[in-house]
Amino acid sequence: MSGKSYLSVYARSFSWAGFFLPRETLKKCSVLYDFCRVADNIADDKNEIEVKEKKFAEFENDFNQKKFDNLIIKNMWGIMEEFNISIKIVQDLLAGIKSDIKERVELNSKKDLLIYSYRVAGTVGLMMAKILNVTKKNSLKSAIDLGIAMQLTNISRDVLEDSKNNRFYIEENFEKISSTINLANRYYQDSFYAIKSIPISFRFSILVARRVYRKIGYKILKKKTLANYQRSGKIYVSNIEKILETFLSILDLISLYLINKNEDQIQHDHILINEEINLNERI
16 A cells, blocks of 8 residues: 555654644544554565465454454454444455555556545544544545545655555656646545534644645655656655644634635545445445
8 A cells, every 4th residue: 555554654744743632632543553553564564475465364354353352453443432433444444455465566547546545544534533523424524535635645655665566556657646646636625624623622733734744745746757756765744844834734724714615515526436435334
């Protein structure tokens, strides 16, 4: 899944944004992070495919069978029950991670890309929203959008690294990288207005995470050519840039109060995903 899932790919950005969350809420988000990380590590370690398949099947079975001697699984089931998180969401996440346990991974269409991004990241956005006590249906859809946007950003950033690991989520040319970032930006936009539905004590943290990770895409677009992109190495947001994006998030917070837009009017681009996965059953 471009190496990592939603929380683990943007762990640095999440840690920065998590500073603005209440301590107890951050602990619950960390339970989700730990679960994702354990599953990711099975898919991403250097073992043979057959070994990874076996280890992942055991982890997945232990989760489904509620093997609570595994503290990671026990804690995950704890937050699922506390926040009414459907097992289908977690199973979608595991299906996405499992799809990376192959000799060669290749996505051949926009539908494949969006379904994959939903599974490994939209699911986590949805679960995060539930932990943050979001209840409105359209707001939960927007949380999926934010997760998808972040994963598309991650895929765009890691094209070269992924290709070395025989993972080809998008084509290795700058036109495709740019179009994927532009697709991500549409999902970032769809995620914005629903942040009003997040309890105020959590709202700023999500705005910061959204801005910091979106900044990666903007920095990639500035490279303009594949050669520049290749020379730049891994693109990240510096601490100074994070500080700036944090201040700009204050303006976003103000905008949420000033812009009178009904989130129910947002047309979420979930048509392709819903052809295979019924998101309403997850929400």
